[in-house]
Each structure stands twice: as structure tokens, then as C-alpha cells.
Amino acid sequence: MEAKPQTCSHPECSKQEGGEVQLKKCSACKLVSYCGTQCQRGHWKEHKSACKEHEAMLKRMHRMGQAAAMNDILMMKAELASRGIAFPELKKS
Ligand SMILES: [Zn+2]
Numbered sequence: 258m259e260a261k262p263q264t265c266s267h268p269e270c271s272k273q274e275g276g277e278v279q280l281k282k283c284s285a286c287k288l289v290s291y292c293g294t295q296c297q298r299g300h301w302k303e304h305k306s307a308c309k310e311h312e313a314m315l316k317r318m319h320r321m322g323q324a325a326a327m328n329d330i331l332m333m334k335a336e337l338a339s340r341g342i343a344f345p346e347l348k349k350s
């Protein structure tokens with residue numbers, strides 16, 4: 258699998274990670290990365306719902322177990338993809 262260069266998740270900012278640009282992940286959901294706090298704050302209104310959904314999903318997964326939550330994950334993936342957000346692959350142990 259090829260690693261795509263990460264870009265800032267702010268829709269109006271297309272900075273790619275590398276060189277002087279260091280992207281920081283949203284500390285709550287780790288789904289999105291921003292080049293700086295300005296972009297993080299600027300995008301929060303839009304990101305908020307996805308962030309909360311993801312957090313809720315993590316809690317659900319914790320409660321139900323990963324297998325039972327698989328449908329939810331697939332739905333979440335489609336939902337996020339439609340918003341142009343990449344879903345991080347779950348680590349297989
Ligand atoms: Zn940015």
C-alpha cells in the first residue's frame with residue numbers, strides 16, 4: 258500500500274506534510290490533521306460532528322466489541338468518505 262502524503266484537513270488549505278509543514282492530528286478523534294491551530298479552529302465547526310460521531314463510535318466499539326461494531330465502521334467509513342475524510346485503517350494485531 259502506498260502512503261499518501263498527508264494534507265491539511267481544512268478544505269481551504271491544501272498544505273502537504275513535509276519540509277516545514279508538520280500536521281497535527283485532532284487530539285479527540287485522530288481522524289483529521291491540520292497544519293496549525295488556525296486551521297484546526299477554522300474547521301472545527303464542520304469537523305465537530307464527525308469528531309463526536311467518531312468518539313461515540315469508539316465508545317460503542319469498546320462496549321460491543323470490534324466484530325459487532327463492524328457494520329457501524331463500514332457505515333462510518335462511507336459517511337466520512339462522502340465528506341472527503343480518510344478513515345484510518347484499524348490496526349490488526
Ligand atoms: Zn492548513
Ligand SMILES: [Zn+2]
Nearest residue numbers: 283285286308
Ligand atoms: Zn476530531
